[in-house]
Amino acid sequence: MNIxxxxxxxxxxxxxxxxxxxxxxxxxxxxxxxxxxNFVRFMKGEDYMWTPCSDDFVTVIPREIPDTVARxxxxxxxxxxxxxxxxxxxxxxxxxxxxVSAGGSMVRPGNPLLINDITEWEKEVTFPDIDSWDWEAxxxxxxxxxxxxxxxVTWFFNGLFxxxxxxxxxxxxxxxxxxxxxxxxxxxxxxxxxxxxDAIFDKMKKHLNTDVIYxxxxxxxxxxxxxxxxxxxxxxxxxxxxxxxxxxxxxxYIDFHSCGQVELLVPCMIxxxxxxxxxxxxNDRLMLLEKYGDKIKLNLSPNAPMVFPKTPEEAEAAxxxxxxxxxxxxxxxxxxxxxxxxxxxQAGNPKLYERVxxxxxxxxxx
Amino acid sequence: xxxxxxxxxxxxxxxxxxVAGLVQEALDEGTPAAEIxxxxxxxxxxxxxxxxxxxxxxxPEMLIAARAMKKGIEVLTPALKAAGTESVGxxxxxxxxxxxxxxxxxxxxxxxxxxxxxxxxxxxxxxxxKFIEAMKANPDCKIVALSALLTTTMPAxxxxxxxxxxxGLRDTVKIMIGGAPVTQAFADEVGxxxxxxxxxxxxxxxxxxxx
Numbered sequence: 001m002n003i004x005x006x007x008x009x010x011x012x013x014x015x016x017x018x019x020x021x022x023x024x025x026x027x028x029x030x031x032x033x034x035x036x037x038n039f040v041r042f043m044k045g046e047d048y049m050w051t052p053c054s055d056d057f058v059t060v061i062p063r064e065i066p067d068t069v070a071r072x073x074x075x076x077x078x079x080x081x082x083x084x085x086x087x088x089x090x091x092x093x094x095x096x097x098x099x100v101s102a103g104g105s106m107v108r109p110g111n112p113l114l115i116n117d118i119t120e121w122e123k124e125v126t127f128p129d130i131d132s133w134d135w136e137a138x139x140x141x142x143x144x145x146x147x148x149x150x151x152x153v154t155w156f157f158n159g160l161f162x163x164x165x166x167x168x169x170x171x172x173x174x175x176x177x178x179x180x181x182x183x184x185x186x187x188x189x190x191x192x193x194x195x196x197x198d199a200i201f202d203k204m205k206k207h208l209n210t211d212v213i214y215x216x217x218x219x220x221x222x223x224x225x226x227x228x229x230x231x232x233x234x235x236x237x238x239x240x241x242x243x244x245x246x247x248x249x250x251x252x253y254i255d256f257h258s259c260g261q262v263e264l265l266v267p268c269m270i271x272x273x274x275x276x277x278x279x280x281x282x283n284d285r286l287m288l289l290e291k292y293g294d295k296i297k298l299n300l301s302p303n304a305p306m307v308f309p310k311t312p313e314e315a316e317a318a319x320x321x322x323x324x325x326x327x328x329x330x331x332x333x334x335x336x337x338x339x340x341x342x343x344x345x346q347a348g349n350p351k352l353y354e355r356v357x358x359x360x361x362x363x364x365x366x
Numbered sequence: 367x368x369x370x371x372x373x374x375x376x377x378x379x380x381x382x383x384x385v386a387g388l389v390q391e392a393l394d395e396g397t398p399a400a401e402i403x404x405x406x407x408x409x410x411x412x413x414x415x416x417x418x419x420x421x422x423x424x425x426p427e428m429l430i431a432a433r434a435m436k437k438g439i440e441v442l443t444p445a446l447k448a449a450g451t452e453s454v455g456x457x458x459x460x461x462x463x464x465x466x467x468x469x470x471x472x473x474x475x476x477x478x479x480x481x482x483x484x485x486x487x488x489x490x491x492x493x494x495x496k497f498i499e500a501m502k503a504n505p506d507c508k509i510v511a512l513s514a515l516l517t518t519t520m521p522a523x524x525x526x527x528x529x530x531x532x533x534g535l536r537d538t539v540k541i542m543i544g545g546a547p548v549t550q551a552f553a554d555e556v557g558x559x560x561x562x563x564x565x566x567x568x569x570x571x572x573x574x575x576x577x
Contacts, residue, residue, distance in 0.1 A: 101464045101518040109468040109490050170469045171429055178380070178426040221470075222546045223564060227424045264421075 001365055003358050006030050014144045015348070016060060016075045019084045023075075024348045026055045026150070029357075034149035036211065042341070043253055043275060043297075051337045051360040054301075055353045057344030058150040060208055062138035065200075066128070067157040070096035072105045075155070077141055090158075091128040094166050107166055115168040118176045118185035125167070127192065130200055139207035146209040153255070153344055154210040156197070159217025160190055160239055161226070177227055177235045190239040198246040205250045212253045214278070215243065220260025222282055232268045244273035255299055255341075263288060270295045276341060286332065293339030301343035302329035302352065326351060330359065337363065370397060373406030373438060378413050380430030385438040399445035403482070407435050407442075411480030415566030425473065428565070432476045453484045455508040455576055458500050458539075460488035462522035467515035470545060473565035474511065481569040483509075494522075494529035501535050509572055512558075514545040523548070524556040531557070540575040544568055 011028035031038070033049060035056035042048035061068045061075040068074050069083045070090040085098040087105050094114055096105040115121045139146075146152050158166055164173040164186065176182040204210040217240075220226055227235075240256075247254045255276040256269050263283045270292060278299040279285065285298060304325035309315040333340060337360045346352050367375070369392040376385045392402050414431045417423045457478055461471045468490045475485045486507070488500055501507055510530065512523050523543050530536050542560040543553050553561035560575055562568040 097466075099466055101516050102466070103518075106466055108466055171472060174426040175429045175433065178430055179382075224421050225424060227426055231424070231426060 001361070003361055006032060006361070007354055007357060013058070013148050013150060014077075016058065016077055016142075016145055017079050018059075018075050019072065019079065020081075023059075026058070026347055027350070027353075028149075029055070029353075036149050036151050039151045039211070039341075045338075049361060049364060050357050051340065051342060052151065053342035053353055053356040054344060054347040054349060056151055057153050057212075057347060058145050058148075059153045059155065059214075059344050059347075060142050060146060060210075061155045062142060062208065064133045064135060064138045066091045066133070070094075070105060071157050072096075072098050073155060073157065077145065090166065091130075092125065092163075092167065107169075109169070113168050113172070114166075115172075118168060118172075118182045118189070121167075121185055121189050125189075127196055130196070130203060133203075135203050135207040142208060151211045151344075152209050153212045153214050154204050154208055155214040155216065155257075156200070156204075157216050159215055160193060160236055160243075161219060162217050163193060164189070174226060177231050183235070186235060190235075194239050194242040194246070197243055201246045201250060201252065205252060210252055212255050212276075213247050214255045214257055215274075216257045218257075218259040219265055220258070220262040223261055225260065225262045225265050229264055229268060232265050233271070237268050237272050240269070240272035240274070244275075248273065266292055266296065278343075286336075289333075289336045289339050293336055298336075298340045299343055300329070300333060300340050301346045302326045304346075322349070322351065326355060330355060334359065369395060370402055370406045373402060374410040374413075377407060377410035377431055377434045377438065380427060380434050382430065382434045382437055385434045386441045389438045389441040393441070393445055399442055399449050400451045402438075402442055403446060403451065407438055408480065408482045411435060411477065411569075414480070415477055415569055419564060419566045428473070429476070432480055435480055454482035454573070456484045456486065456504055456506050457509040457511055457572060458486045458488065458497065458504065458507050459511045459513070460492035460497060461490040461513045461515075462519055462526055463491060463493045464522050465514050465516055465519035466490045467513075467545075470515065470565070471513040474513065474544060474562075474568040477565040477569040478511070478572050481573055483572060494526040497526055498529060498533045498535065501530070501533075501539065505538070507539060509540045509542060509575055511568070511572070512541065512543045514543075514548060516545075517547045520545075520547055520552065523552075523558075527556050527558060542568065542571055542575060 008030045009027040010030045013026040013028050015023040015025045038049055039052045042052050059075045061073055063069055063074050063076050063083055067090045070088050072085055087096045087098040089095055097108050098105045115124050176186050244254045253275040255278055256274040257278045259280050261282050266288055269277050276297045276299050302325040304322045307318045309318045342356050373388045376388055414428055418428050459475050461467055475487050479485050488496055512526055514520050514523050527541055540559040543558045544562050550561045560571045562571040
């Protein structure tokens, strides 16, 4: 084993743009097996060689999916300027608005609701015709990034609770979870959403070569989950289970993106079959790794602020801050390297990749 | 169990369908409207708030308790008016300019209503002059509550407080602030009278600020 030789850059892999910002091209390393092969082995727990990390992944979210533009989350190539920060209608026709202060889109409170009566939502909701989205155009345009050896991650907006919120606002959605007159309507809607999401997953696999669905559903605020474990078990887990099955039967994995203090609900994610959870730092992630590290992997990265230095001094300060964050990350999470994947969001950072690759390659070879 | 206790239990457990009937029964039995309000409604919501703070219940249970209380209040209001019972006080609430987030603000409004206040909710993305306009239109307002979810909109809290000071109305109200990035230190820095970290604590703070 010659790690220096394995880390040698033997090519360049095309990078995508996140909105107006280029993510930069990624180095192709001289690894003994491909990043994708290593990732699959890692997820199966079989003969993996290093912890999947940053440059091993490429994120694609094509603009042909209406929610991509509505929510301002295009990870794409040749992004037209007019769709950046544009907002607009999502796949159900709900209007999203880009909010500068938030750096993202949201549905303006007070806008007309799509669902006014969840018990009769069938009268108000028209499901999208996903065949009318130009999947072939997305496939052709993104082929240069989806057909190499990297793990293709496709973000999926919106999940189940987030979708319900977009359709009937937060309070109505939360109430519908516990109001016995409304619960049945929610079950019927989620059942149909599962069918829709299954069909979209099929397109993603076929046209984008997706390996990991990064499935968005925020379940908590900064201090607590939005709902109890019992409510989650009843209202969400059966459907999240179907969503995980939709991914698994196509050889894809679910990275469950759920913000907020949701430690209490991690068993629900495990029960549903989520492969990875991307959670926020306000959760006790070390405790969770100790407790559940053999059942679900955590998607983590060094806790370094995202900065765009303008001067050499700023660049030097940012580099120092990143080194410190990387040291802290490795010393904190180093012993859990079989239970975490290291975020694609910090792709293009040679320090991160080299450090994680070197340390885990050496450790796993023993 | 007394009828008022029965009402309190029904409100706590979000029994929306039975609260109105129980309140009517209590009134028919001659229970004073103020007792039904203070024990059966405000008392019940205080219990709900405490359980929420302790993560024994979550947002849906809190919301459904508030919905149950509203059903009771609808029946109770004529009797309260007839008895001359007044609200605890008037409070103006809003999310500051540039910020469209309303979930936290709405939960705070609901819990403060549950504590017996009249709440005037100005909504989201509220410019400072709209708060001042509302204060002038409601000279009996005792508290202004400002919310911001984002670090990028926190400065609008300070701008709003500064504008209230400049309008000469600062001494007429107490100002409380909240939102995910807001801290007690920030409250001190911008000259707010109080800060609370969740909706239940906000209701307690509002009562405390009235002295």
